[in-house]
Amino acid sequence: MNNSENPDLSNDSAWRELTAPDSDFYTSSILSDFGWNLHASSDHHHPLGSGLTQTELIPTSSCSSSAAAASVTVTEVSTISKNPSATSSSGEDPTENSTSQTPKKEKKKAQKRIRQQRFAFMTKSDVDNLEDGYRWRKYGQKAVKNSSFPRSYYRCTNSRCTVKKRVERSSEDPSIVITTYEGQHCHQTVGFPRGGIFPAHDPHNITSHHHLPPPLPNPHYYQELLHQLHRENTSSPPLPQSTTEDGHVSVSSINPSEEGLLGDIVPYTMRNP
DNA sequence: CGCTTTTGACCAGCGC
DNA sequence: GCGCTGGTCAAAAGCG
Helix, strand or coil, X not given: CCXXXXXXXXXXXXXXXXXXXXXXXXXXXXXXXXXXXXXXXXXXXXXXXXCXXXXXXXXXXXXXXXXXXXXXXXXXXXXXXXXXXXXXXXXXXXXXXXXXXXXXXXXXXXXXXXXXXXXXXXXEXXXXXXXXXXXXXXEEEEECCCCCCEEEXXXXXXXXXXXEEEEEECCCCCXXXXXXXXXXXXXXXXXXXXXXXXXXXXXXXXXXXXXXXXXXXCHHHHHHHHHHHHHHHHHCCCCCEEECCCCCEEECCCCCCCCCHHHHHCCHHHHCC
16 A cells, blocks of 8 residues: 555554454454444444454554555544644534624635544455445545545534544555544434444444543553453464455464563553552 | 435645 | 645534
8 A cells, every 4th residue: 555645644654563363353452442333243244244353452553655555554643733822622513603794715724623543444445435334425526646546535514523434445446445533522422323233142242332522542441442452362362463355464473471462552651640 | 305326626734 | 946745624414
């Protein structure tokens, strides 16, 4: 994959593989832990089909533009404040700030606002718009430079929720969907009214524990997430390495006690206050 | 009828 | 300053 096409994933950083064969599990785990319930259970139970094959957790702070990943990837993208005067609590849609006499230009000016924390998920899937438990309204689509696939822009349909997401396909591997979430939901999921239902007995479905959006992601939250992944990973027979059907090899070396992935996400000093 | 999607236009930011 | 690109708006069309 050419990450230079996606500014969010193009930083000079090392891609670290976190995982393991059971990607669906991690996909659900990671997304739900960030307040998202990705509908990504096992192949026969969800509309994503059998596309999900592998999972990765990638800290943008140390990403590289190297290897492509046939999998699900989670990337903390950025936390950029473009408007110092703005606050997260006032991060409403700019149109709400406009007055009745406000022309388009004024709206555009008001548009300068905080860019909230973003997370990018790379998901190998045939479905562009992955079901994540929330309802989205598409508000734009743009052709992306160096990519033959357009990028779609979605907003949460909840009027008080400012969360947005962008969905695009990797130009190098069209089977990979890059979903970038920005912001945090201020409400619970709406379930899967359009047909997606988690089987209650699905052993991979752990999202039921995470109906409430988590607090704003922070280093401690990453730590908890990774510890959780580690626990789940070690509760079953060891899976130090796996090879997916399409030849991608995933080596898991999750050890929260050592430098590694965690070190990329959470500075040592923050992990050991 | 209400909501969602489509799509062209507009604007801001950035690099040169 | 200029051109390019990403992000957003908003009217029109589509859909259930």
